[in-house]
Amino acid sequence: MATPVLRVENIVKRxxxxxxxxxxxxxxxxxxxxxxxxxxxxxxxCGKSTLFNVIGGLAGSDEGRVIVEGRTLxxxxxxxxxxxxxxxxxxxxxxxxxxxxxxxxxxxxxxxRLKRVHHYLELVGLKGFEQHHPxxxxxxxxxxxxxxxxxxxxxxxxxxxxxxxxxxxxxxLLLGDKVLQIQQALAQTTLLITHSIAEAVQLSDRVLVMTYxxxxxKRIVDIKLPRPRTAEIIGSKDFGLYVAEIWNxxxxxxxxxxxxxxxxxPQAE
Amino acid sequence: MAAEGLMISRVxxxxxxxxxxTLLFWEALAESGLLFRDVVPSLFKIAHALGHLGANADFxxxxxxxxxxxxxxxxxxxxxxxAVGLLLGGSRLMGRAFEPYIHYxxxxxxxxxxxVMIMWFGIGPGSKIAMGAISCFFPVALITAAxxxxxxxxxxxxxRSFRASTWxxxxxxxxxxxxxxxxxxxxxxxxxxxxxxxxxxxxLSNRGLGFMVMQSYSQFDMPGMYALLLVxxxxxxxxxxxxxxxxxxxxPNH
Ligand SMILES: Nc1ncnc2c1ncn2[C@@H]1O[C@H](COP(=O)(O)OP(=O)(O)OP(=O)(O)O)[C@@H](O)[C@H]1O
Ligand SMILES: [Mg+2]
Numbered sequence: 001m002a003t004p005v006l007r008v009e010n011i012v013k014r015x016x017x018x019x020x021x022x023x024x025x026x027x028x029x030x031x032x033x034x035x036x037x038x039x040x041x042x043x044x045x046c047g048k049s050t051l052f053n054v055i056g057g058l059a060g061s062d063e064g065r066v067i068v069e070g071r072t073l074x075x076x077x078x079x080x081x082x083x084x085x086x087x088x089x090x091x092x093x094x095x096x097x098x099x100x101x102x103x104x105x106x107x108x109x110x111x112x113r114l115k116r117v118h119h120y121l122e123l124v125g126l127k128g129f130e131q132h133h134p135x136x137x138x139x140x141x142x143x144x145x146x147x148x149x150x151x152x153x154x155x156x157x158x159x160x161x162x163x164x165x166x167x168x169x170x171x172x173l174l175l176g177d178k179v180l181q182i183q184q185a186l187a188q189t190t191l192l193i194t195h196s197i198a199e200a201v202q203l204s205d206r207v208l209v210m211t212y213x214x215x216x217x218k219r220i221v222d223i224k225l226p227r228p229r230t231a232e233i234i235g236s237k238d239f240g241l242y243v244a245e246i247w248n249x250x251x252x253x254x255x256x257x258x259x260x261x262x263x264x265x266p267q268a269e
Numbered sequence: 270m271a272a273e274g275l276m277i278s279r280v281x282x283x284x285x286x287x288x289x290x291t292l293l294f295w296e297a298l299a300e301s302g303l304l305f306r307d308v309v310p311s312l313f314k315i316a317h318a319l320g321h322l323g324a325n326a327d328f329x330x331x332x333x334x335x336x337x338x339x340x341x342x343x344x345x346x347x348x349x350x351x352a353v354g355l356l357l358g359g360s361r362l363m364g365r366a367f368e369p370y371i372h373y374x375x376x377x378x379x380x381x382x383x384x385v386m387i388m389w390f391g392i393g394p395g396s397k398i399a400m401g402a403i404s405c406f407f408p409v410a411l412i413t414a415a416x417x418x419x420x421x422x423x424x425x426x427x428x429r430s431f432r433a434s435t436w437x438x439x440x441x442x443x444x445x446x447x448x449x450x451x452x453x454x455x456x457x458x459x460x461x462x463x464x465x466x467x468x469x470x471x472x473l474s475n476r477g478l479g480f481m482v483m484q485s486y487s488q489f490d491m492p493g494m495y496a497l498l499l500v501x502x503x504x505x506x507x508x509x510x511x512x513x514x515x516x517x518x519x520x521p522n523h
Contacts, residue, residue: 058429058430076429076430076431081430082430084427086421086423087423088424092448105433
């Protein structure tokens with residue numbers, strides 16, 4: 001692989017609640033190469049969002065560094081564009097003005113702003129919806145607005161935390177296809193955090209499997225499926241093999257997480 | 270839909286009936302002679318007094334004095350209230366430390382501050398503005414602080430991830446996200462600053478509508494007093510519906 005664009009080195013993040021201290025992320029290191037898609041997968045509560053916030057600069061870490069093209073980052077940085085798991089469009093702004101937001105903040109001149117907004121809305125397939133408000137769109141469309149907005153920021157690395165989690169299955173598949181298309185068109189270096197094994201295999205070049213608590217790197221799986229990819233690949237034999245292989249790694253971690261969750265429930269007789 | 274329309278026209282009819290019967294009752298009471306002269310003056314006398322008011326240059330001078338006092342007190346009390354509300358709602362520490370004071374001071378009658386305000390600002394418009402501003406400050410601060418806590422946190426994180434400055438966060442995210450509470454605060458703040466200003470004017474002053482009301486009262490010009498009260502009442506309703514309309518121009522929330 002080419003030289004890494006993103007280098008995550010030995011990130012450790014602990015949370016102190018009262019007297020207890022839990023290590024959410026424990027010495028996580030990996031790199032992402034130019035134009036590569038790396039998926040991070042792990043059971044609920046393993047520290048994925050924590051890692052997302054640290055890499056995006058919204059939270060500090062106790063140890064370790066985040067480096068983009070040789071530069072160590074401190075805080076939110078133009079090199080990283082974040083897409084959030086939750087509904088994150090501004091309800092009071094039109095679609096076009098939502099996408100224009102990062103450009104306004106950066107002081108980009110109006111004509112240039114309009115040009116870029118147009119470009120990214122076309123890319124995510126929302127041409128014609130410029131003057132709509134988010135409330136008038138479906139959930140999948142709103143998430144596309146959020147993705148266009150982050151792309152308009154012009155980041156070196158696109159960082160997404162379960163961007164499809166709030167959507168229904170069919171919308172998720174279609175949006176996955178769309179993201180794949182966009183990523184290929186822009187050769188966008190991407191870090192995708194996900195719950196879904198199929199999504200990880202479909203979209204990424206490598207899949208990083210995390211352990212459950214403390215969140216460590218369990219294994220990184222190379223996905224050697226041909227590119228350009230479409231949703232059709234889901235039917236192929238190799239695809240199934242990758243899914244099975246990753247599930248094998250993930251099963252123990254997921255069941256650990258489930259036991260934890262069950263232990264928190266009130267006991268029956 | 271037809272049933273809906275019928276319902277609305279029935280409501281309108283009932284409302285008209287309430288107004289009509291109130292007026293009738295009033296007029297009957299006035300004519301009955303049961304009460305002391307002019308305590309309840311005839312509607313015709315009030316209408317006559319209203320006509321007089323409209324032709325009275327003094328009335329307009331007093332009206333504009335009160336309007337200026339209310340406007341300035343709303344601007345001062347409102348902007349300080351918004352600033353304090355942003356601070357209390359934005360910082361957990363500040364909120365927990367200071368909000369109880371505002372919470373308990375809020376409902377106390379502000380008129381107790383009036384003597385102090387007279388000492389500080391004199392008996393002119395200064396003390397009236399101070400009273401209006403104090404009255405307006407509390408609800409605006411509390412509503413803004415509560416609104417701050419309701420803001421969708423992910424929107425704040427979006428702003429931070431795009432490296433918005435503090436100023437940009439305030440103008441591009443906090444204010445638009447707070448548009449409903451801010452409008453509500455404006456409406457409530459307006460109501461209480463009118464109360465604060467008028468109350469102060471009736472206590473000690475030499476101009477303003479409150480002053481005029483007390484003047485009519487001391488001359489036992491009851492029709493004139495009721496005419497003034499009607500004017501104040503209608504103006505308050507007008508401004509209130511104006512502010513509500515401002516809120517009506519809103520885009521839907523998702
Ligand atoms: N602010 C916080 N204070 C204390 N503990 C926290 C905090 N944020 C996260 N944690 C804990 O850190 C662990 C990792 O949380 P995180 O949200 O990163 O998990 P996740 O992998 O994103 O889960 P999910 O898949 O459900 O989104 C969890 O045990 C969580 O309870
Ligand atoms: Mg998460």
